[in-house]
Amino acid sequence: MFLLYFCVVFFLSFIIACTSDMGDTDGWAHIDEDLLLEISTRFFSYDDYIQLGLVCKEWRLKLPKIPNANNVPWLLIPEETEKNSYEDEEIVQLPVAGQEILDTHGLKERGIYHVMLPNMQMQNYVIRGSSHGWLIMVSLSEGTVLLLNPFTNVEFSLPHISTFPNVIKYEPDNHGDEYTLLDFQDRSETFDCDSAHKIQLLKVVINSPPDCNNHNFMAAAIYGFQRRLAFYKPNDMRWVEFPTRNTEFEDVIFFGEKIYAVNHAGQLYEFDTNTKSGRLEGGIHEVRPPSRVDTSTLTIKYLIGCANGSLLMLVRHFRTPLNRRRYDETYKFDIYELKKDGKKWSRVYNLDDYILMIGFTSSVQIPASYPKTGNQIFFSDNMIEKSIDYAVAQDLGVFSLENRRFYRLLLDMKFFCPPLWLLP
Numbered sequence: 001m002f003l004l005y006f007c008v009v010f011f012l013s014f015i016i017a018c019t020s021d022m023g024d025t026d027g028w029a030h031i032d033e034d035l036l037l038e039i040s041t042r043f044f045s046y047d048d049y050i051q052l053g054l055v056c057k058e059w060r061l062k063l064p065k066i067p068n069a070n071n072v073p074w075l076l077i078p079e080e081t082e083k084n085s086y087e088d089e090e091i092v093q094l095p096v097a098g099q100e101i102l103d104t105h106g107l108k109e110r111g112i113y114h115v116m117l118p119n120m121q122m123q124n125y126v127i128r129g130s131s132h133g134w135l136i137m138v139s140l141s142e143g144t145v146l147l148l149n150p151f152t153n154v155e156f157s158l159p160h161i162s163t164f165p166n167v168i169k170y171e172p173d174n175h176g177d178e179y180t181l182l183d184f185q186d187r188s189e190t191f192d193c194d195s196a197h198k199i200q201l202l203k204v205v206i207n208s209p210p211d212c213n214n215h216n217f218m219a220a221a222i223y224g225f226q227r228r229l230a231f232y233k234p235n236d237m238r239w240v241e242f243p244t245r246n247t248e249f250e251d252v253i254f255f256g257e258k259i260y261a262v263n264h265a266g267q268l269y270e271f272d273t274n275t276k277s278g279r280l281e282g283g284i285h286e287v288r289p290p291s292r293v294d295t296s297t298l299t300i301k302y303l304i305g306c307a308n309g310s311l312l313m314l315v316r317h318f319r320t321p322l323n324r325r326r327y328d329e330t331y332k333f334d335i336y337e338l339k340k341d342g343k344k345w346s347r348v349y350n351l352d353d354y355i356l357m358i359g360f361t362s363s364v365q366i367p368a369s370y371p372k373t374g375n376q377i378f379f380s381d382n383m384i385e386k387s388i389d390y391a392v393a394q395d396l397g398v399f400s401l402e403n404r405r406f407y408r409l410l411l412d413m414k415f416f417c418p419p420l421w422l423l424p
Contacts, residue, residue, distance in 0.1 A: 029058035036062055066133070066151045066424050067113070072369050073357055073378045074424060075107060075114040075409075076130070076150060078417040106409055110398055111373060115422070117150055126197075127417055129204035130361040133424040136204040136219075143197045147210060151424065156210050158219060161200050163238035166224040183225050202227060203382065205362045207254035218273060220252045220259055229261055231273075231280060242271060244283055253363055255305030258282070262301045262313060266293040268338070290315075290336045290345040298328060300382070302363040304356055309340035312348065312365065314358060316379065318395075329395045330406070333377055351375045351401055358382075361421045375401045381418045394418055 040052060040063060053060040107114050125146070129136035135148045136158070143161035148154075162170035162179070168188055169180035179196035183189045191199070202222040210217045219232040221239060227248040230239035242261075249269075252261040259271040259280075266289030271282035293301075293315060304312040313336045318328040335356075336345040352375060353368045359380030368374030377399040396419055397408040410419065 029056050031059070033062050040067065072111075072113055073355065073366070074422040075112050075380075075419055076135070076422045077114055077116050077410075077419045078415050110407060110409070112398075112409075115150060117417075125417075127360060127420060128201045129206075130359075130420050130422050131204070131206045132209035132362070133422060134206065134209060135422070136206075138197055138201055140194050140197050143193065145201070145204070147206070150422070156215070158204070158232055159237060159239050161197055164200060164221075164223050164230055165239065165241040166200075166226070166228070181224065186226075200224065203252070203360060205252060205254060218254070220254065220261075222249050222252055231259075233273075240280075242280055244269065250300055251302045251363055253303045253305055255303075255311070256309075260285075260303050260305075260311065262303050264301070265289055266301055266313065266315070268303075268311075268313075287338060287343060287345065290334075290347075292334070292347075293336075302358045304358075304363045304365050306337075306365050310342070311338040312336065312356070313338070313345065314356060314363070314377070316358065328383070330379060330397075330399075333399060333401075349401065351377075357421045357423065359420050360418065361423070364423060366423065377401070378421055380420045382420075 036059060053063045124140050125137040126140065127135055127137050128145075133149060133151070135150060137146045137148055138144070138161065139146065145158040145161060147156040147158065161167075166182040167179060168182065169178075171178045178193070179191045179200075180188050181191060181196065181200070200223055204219055204221045207218045208216075216234045218234070221230045221232070222228070223230055223239070226245075227250070229242035229244065229249055229252060231242060232239055247263045247267070247269075249261050249263050252259060257272065257274045259273060259282075261269040261271075263269070268285040268287055268289070269283060270285045271280045273280060290313065293299075294317075298318040300316045300318075302314040302316065304314060306312060315334040315336070316330055317332040317334070319331045320328050335348040335351075337348045338345050351365075354374050355366050355368055356377045357364050357366065357379075358377065360382040361380065368376075379395070379397060379399065381395045383395070394410060394413070394415060396410060397406055399406050
């Protein structure tokens with residue numbers, strides 16, 4: 001695949017060099033920067049994008065480390081995979097990562113950029129979020145919560161797993177850490193270190209991307225068996241519980257100066273982080289859940305903040321397929337809109353020139369980058385029960401609202417860590 005891309009670049013560069021008046025042998029190096037960036041957008045694999053910068057020093061300096069394909073969904077794929085044979089239910093171990101094994105042709109056909117995360121970075125971690133181009137990861141052995149930029153490898157730390165409000169006791173010792181956590185009925189239950197680190201955190205989002213000069217980002221997390229909410233502010237040493245209990249949350253987002261969350265029943269919660277006391281204020285939003293939301297079947301609800309100030313609630317429906325695949329898959333989406341200062345949810349059937357991204361990622365709305373690519377939902381797997389297993393088939397793909405069709409991606413693969421969408 002890279003050879004094909006390189007030939008395209010070679011041909012374009014050769015024409016430029018031959019038709020220009022530069023007259024020196026460094027014509028390749030002095031290719032117009034805008035044209036070089038335009039060529040780089042044809043590289044759907046980040047690994048190939050890196051190879052493009054290795055053509056010469058000048059190209060490497062001109063190309064940004066984070067690709068310019070902004071506002072385009074990137075799919076982050078763990079390198080360590082297993083191929084799934086549904087006919088005999090055998091799992092065949094693939095050769096060493098780095099060889100061209102994973103068939104990404106279907107991704108390119110859909111205009112999807114992808115980046116492979118090396119095994120060294122993933123073998124001891126589970127991903128629990130993607131927000132503003134950063135991954136939120138939990139170390140299985142240490143219980144540390146880490147922010148990682150997969151393009152720059154810059155890291156930031158969040159408070160430890162043991163600092164969540166549902167941790168009654170944390171006992172690190174030479175024989176292995178033990179956690180005592182509150183379960184569904186607020187009873188205590190003890191877990192070993194690896195199990196607690198894997199199941200404690202469900203999803204994390206941040207309000208802005210951190211950088212070397214600005215650590216003033218905030219984070220919100222869904223955690224524990226009760227799926228409660230916790231909050232992090234700059235320089236906090238612990239996760240702080242939201243002023244609400246006895247409800248199971250399914251998604252949380254930062255939008256404007258507030259945090260919005262939705263529970264299993266579709267009830268909206270609103271919290272203000274910009275208060276004089278510094279404490280979170282708010283609770284149940286006065287708007288009732290959409291009347292048609294079905295809570296009797298398996299669903300996950302997502303919240304998306306829109307450019308026009310309105311909120312979207314996306315209801316994702318699951319069913320068990322008739323074939324021999326083991327896990328539930330998405331078969332339907334319902335979308336509701338709450339207009340700014342509105343009092344009632346209304347049904348939405350068209351996204352126009354926008355795309356929705358959902359999964360472990362922050363639930364976001366982005367404008368379509370190319371004509372006729374809007375009105376779609378990009379979804380990845382965030383069923384926490386599935387990610388606890390070792391290798392699972394993924395519920396991953398694109399849904400077109402225009403023709404009501406699903407386009408499944410990487411169907412024949414099982415991943416130790418779920419692929420997820422990333423917005424650089």
